[in-house]
Amino acid sequence: MYAKLYTKLSLGIANNFFVKNGISSNAKKLGVSRFVAADNLADSLIVLDNLEAEGKLYSLALLGEFVNKKETAQAMTNGIIESLEYLSDHNKAGYMSIKPSQFGLGIDYELALENALAIASKAKETKAHICLDMENTPFVDGTIGLFKDLRAKGFDNVSTVLQSYLRRSLDDMKDLLEPNQNIILRIVKGAYKEDNDNAYQRQGKIEEKLLEMIYMGLEAGAKINIATHDPQIIKETSAFIRGAKLAKESYEYQMLFGVSPKAQNNIVTGGHPLRVYVPYGQDWYGYFSRRLAERPANLAFVLKGLFN
């Protein structure tokens, strides 16, 4: 209960204008680089090379979210397309995670679809995969809509995310699984501040739903990306995967850059595919504050850095 209260409080404080400005100008002192790989593409490439050398896959993510100006949404779209070209030009596997609110979903659905189509086309041209990250409740319908529209236009190089804390997610999952069993879905607990009407608040319930959704997807033949650092979930799902003798193409574990490095190595040495979510760019505030909200110890670490 206290953990959940901490998460709510810290996400609420993080949205405060003065806190945002104060924190944004202190990236180095705050230790942002623990969670954010780099602020430019060239430096991100070094991180991707290192991950590959360790037998890990990656998903590159250009930071940026909750954009409310058309020009910014266009600039973000261009930045994502540039990243896909950069990966291709450097003979790197193309795999990116993108946030619908970053390329216009908060402004207008048609604008977001137009930008998503431009990104998905570049991804197809460069043999890349894109995953539509899932944001908070106001963006869920739109994100699922974008996913369906892209698939309907033949883009099978696109996946999306469902969050087990949302009460609606099991229905969304059934809806997505029925017509297209060959889809790829990332399943997560959920990282945003959501109220009781929309989301389960109890950790036990969120974990129970997470497992239910993972098993439902795997049993339906979808590729399921199990995105968690939770040791109990990893233990239970890896036993399930072994028991069901699932091929490595049917699932991945996914973790965040800088989080639980030991668990990341254990996944690889255990013979499972692991993909690391690698955020880069300048607009790190929202992403960074969610990482702090997930773990009180992270805030203590940050405060120590600020006052030392």
Ligand SMILES: Cc1cc2nc3c(=O)[nH]c(=O)nc-3n(C[C@H](O)[C@H](O)[C@H](O)COP(=O)(O)OP(=O)(O)OC[C@H]3O[C@@H](n4cnc5c(N)ncnc54)[C@H](O)[C@@H]3O)c2cc1C
């Ligand atoms: C690859 C990936 C993609 C994601 N995409 C989305 C998305 O699209 N939408 C969305 O809402 N959420 C997303 N998330 C975030 C997710 O919803 C959770 O907020 C986050 O993963 C923490 O939950 P957990 O399952 O790791 O379990 P927790 O119970 O939160 O954590 C389990 C253990 O992992 C470690 N840990 C977890 N978080 C941290 C941290 N920040 N710092 C240090 N240690 C930590 C701790 O040891 C902790 O005890 C994503 C997560 C991953 C791994």
